[in-house]
Amino acid sequence: MKTERWRRPVQIAFLVLIALIAVNHTLAENGNPLPFVPKASLHAVCPFGSVVTIYKLITEGSFVQKLHESSLVLGIAVLAAAVLLGPAFCGWICPLGTVQEFVAKAGRKILGKRYGKIIPKKLDGILRYLRYAVLIWVIVMTAISGKLIFSDYDPYYALFHFWTGEVAITGFIALGLVLALSLIVERPFCRYACPYGAFLGLTNLFRIMPIRRNASTCISCSKCDMACPMGITVSNQSTIRDTSCISCLICTSDAVCPVPDTVEIKVVPYREMKDEK
Amino acid sequence: MKNKAAFVAFVMVLSLVAGVGIAKITGYWKTENKKVPMKISQGEFEGESDPDDIRGSYSFADIEAAFGIPPEMTAAAFGMTGDDPGQIKAKNVEETWGEMEGGVEVGTDSVKLFTALWTGLPHDAEETTVLPAAAVEILETYQRIDSAKAAELRLTAVALPNAVGGEAVPAESDQSDDHEIPDRMIRGFTTFGDLKGWGVTEEMWQEKFGESMGSRSTSIKDWAEDTGIPMSEIKAIAQVLVDSGA
Numbered sequence: 001m002k003t004e005r006w007r008r009p010v011q012i013a014f015l016v017l018i019a020l021i022a023v024n025h026t027l028a029e030n031g032n033p034l035p036f037v038p039k040a041s042l043h044a045v046c047p048f049g050s051v052v053t054i055y056k057l058i059t060e061g062s063f064v065q066k067l068h069e070s071s072l073v074l075g076i077a078v079l080a081a082a083v084l085l086g087p088a089f090c091g092w093i094c095p096l097g098t099v100q101e102f103v104a105k106a107g108r109k110i111l112g113k114r115y116g117k118i119i120p121k122k123l124d125g126i127l128r129y130l131r132y133a134v135l136i137w138v139i140v141m142t143a144i145s146g147k148l149i150f151s152d153y154d155p156y157y158a159l160f161h162f163w164t165g166e167v168a169i170t171g172f173i174a175l176g177l178v179l180a181l182s183l184i185v186e187r188p189f190c191r192y193a194c195p196y197g198a199f200l201g202l203t204n205l206f207r208i209m210p211i212r213r214n215a216s217t218c219i220s221c222s223k224c225d226m227a228c229p230m231g232i233t234v235s236n237q238s239t240i241r242d243t244s245c246i247s248c249l250i251c252t253s254d255a256v257c258p259v260p261d262t263v264e265i266k267v268v269p270y271r272e273m274k275d276e277k
Numbered sequence: 278m279k280n281k282a283a284f285v286a287f288v289m290v291l292s293l294v295a296g297v298g299i300a301k302i303t304g305y306w307k308t309e310n311k312k313v314p315m316k317i318s319q320g321e322f323e324g325e326s327d328p329d330d331i332r333g334s335y336s337f338a339d340i341e342a343a344f345g346i347p348p349e350m351t352a353a354a355f356g357m358t359g360d361d362p363g364q365i366k367a368k369n370v371e372e373t374w375g376e377m378e379g380g381v382e383v384g385t386d387s388v389k390l391f392t393a394l395w396t397g398l399p400h401d402a403e404e405t406t407v408l409p410a411a412a413v414e415i416l417e418t419y420q421r422i423d424s425a426k427a428a429e430l431r432l433t434a435v436a437l438p439n440a441v442g443g444e445a446v447p448a449e450s451d452q453s454d455d456h457e458i459p460d461r462m463i464r465g466f467t468t469f470g471d472l473k474g475w476g477v478t479e480e481m482w483q484e485k486f487g488e489s490m491g492s493r494s495t496s497i498k499d500w501a502e503d504t505g506i507p508m509s510e511i512k513a514i515a516q517v518l519v520d521s522g523a
Contacts, residue, residue, distance in 0.1 A: 006282035010290065040308035062315060065332055069300070069307040077296030081289055092289050249282055265281050 003255040007091070007248060011098040018095045021045060022160035042160050043148065044068050047089070048196040050075020051135075052150065055143035066148055078200070085265070086207040087200035090190055091229075091248030096156040096178075097190055101229065103182035110183065116231065118184045124231060127192045128244060135195035155189060186229040191244065201243035209267050211240040211251065217262045224251035224263050234263060312339040317398070326494055328393040328400045333368030333385045340367070340388070344396050344494045345468035350419075354391055354412035355383070356437040374409075377435055381407040395421045396470055396494050410434040420474060463516045466496050475519045485514050 028039035049071030053064040155178045158171035181188035224234035230244040257263040300306035314330035326343040337348035352362035371384030386406040393400030417427040470493035491500040501508040
């Protein structure tokens with residue numbers, strides 16, 4: 001699988017990098033930082049900070065507490081990539097997504113073919129709207145309070161700060177829930193609760209290079225549907241504009257699709273994009 | 278383009294590396310703040326450092342730099358001791374004391390409140406924020422607040438319990454009732470807020486030095502460095518001004 005040969009090393013590299021940065025921040029606070037590793041806090045290297053601080057940045061020209069210019073820089077870089085490729089950050093970079101995928105491997109071994117089918121499709125569809133409610137709540141409450149209120153509920157923060165004593169009990173509960181749910185459904189946090197995924201997912205509606213299915217060569221084997229970690233039905237669409245897509249490319253002909261050049265990530269000419277609407 | 282996965286990997290890594298690289302080259306890449314609070318943008322105190330912007334990561338030395346409060350004073354107010362009081366951070370106060378009996382809290386917001394009261398600058402403290410009794414004593418002893426305000430603050434002030442373990446333990450000054458009355462002695466950390474409180478006016482200052490006074494939170498040591506006037510000269514003349522205005 002060409003896709004996984006590239007995706008896995010990138011995921012693991014960023015997982016290790018973020019873990020090192022988080023540990024080094026603690027070491028730096030104690031006066032013993034590792035050489036050659038940034039001493040930045042996790043908040044400083046999280047691109048989601050650029051979204052939650054947007055109100056304060058526009059109205060006051062400053063950042064929410066604990067956020068810095070680096071968050072804005074990373075947020076812009078990720079957004080620029082998302083306009084081209086969709087939320088590939090989620091599928092290729094985000095360490096919490098990677099951890100959920102690792103736990104999912106154990107879930108598949110335990111549940112076999114029942115994996116991913118325990119949550120009814122209708123309920124799954126309804127729950128997917130939840131992350132937009134979370135996104136709105138986070139932005140509004142951060143604007144009102146001027147504080148990073150989501151960090152108390154953020155499983156990502158809990159995962160990389162569990163040793164610091166700074167994680168709220170709600171953060172540990174959220175992390176525990178995410179890891180437990182990953183045993184029955186793939187990427188539960190990304191599907192139902194991630195506010196940054198909700199934000200980046202909107203770029204699927206207009207991204208320059210969406211996932212496309214060539215209906216004339218498709219043999220309707222549904223392997224793409226079964227492989228999609230976000231549970232998207234790829235086999236009945238010509239262009240995937242589902243806001244849940246994370247551009248992992250697992251559904252493509254480079255990975256599970258048995259027919260060459262049938263499911264691909266490719267540029268949609270502007271004329272065709274207009275026709276989609 | 279044959280290998281789409283390699284393309285996506287390349288674009289993702291490139292976008293992040295290029296973003297960080299460009300930001301570093303242009304000097305925009307910052308992963309920590311400068312530990313300098315924002316200035317108040319309007320009203321009576323326009324241009325002064327804003328106590329409201331003190332973050333948990335600010336050390337007492339950062340607070341001294343911005344507001345002219347000696348770290349030893351802040352440490353004593355909050356019952357914190359250590360080899361170097363300047364290195365104690367506002368969030369250490371919150372970690373050491375935090376939420377207390379009765380639902381009140383001694384934390385970063387208490388440090389903001391103490392700073393605001395010391396400097397005479399505004400700060401809307403949260404309802405649950407209180408000061409340690411030692412902080413109220415210090416503020417009153419050093420004439421930063423009047424007795425009416427001190428009495429008001431004492432209604433909610435808490436006596437800090439003895440800290441167990443850790444680096445921070447209640448300062449000795451906490452336990453002492455016989456604070457020295459300040460002698461209005463000019464020192465390096467004396468601020469223009471102090472001088473104004475002791476009766477030195479802008480006119481008196483300009484007449485002696487030919488320069489305007491600094492902001493309320495500026496220490497005379499910093500002002501001496503900025504103006505190039507010898508500290509010894511400033512101390513001597515300022516002391517005369519203070520004594521004559523007393």
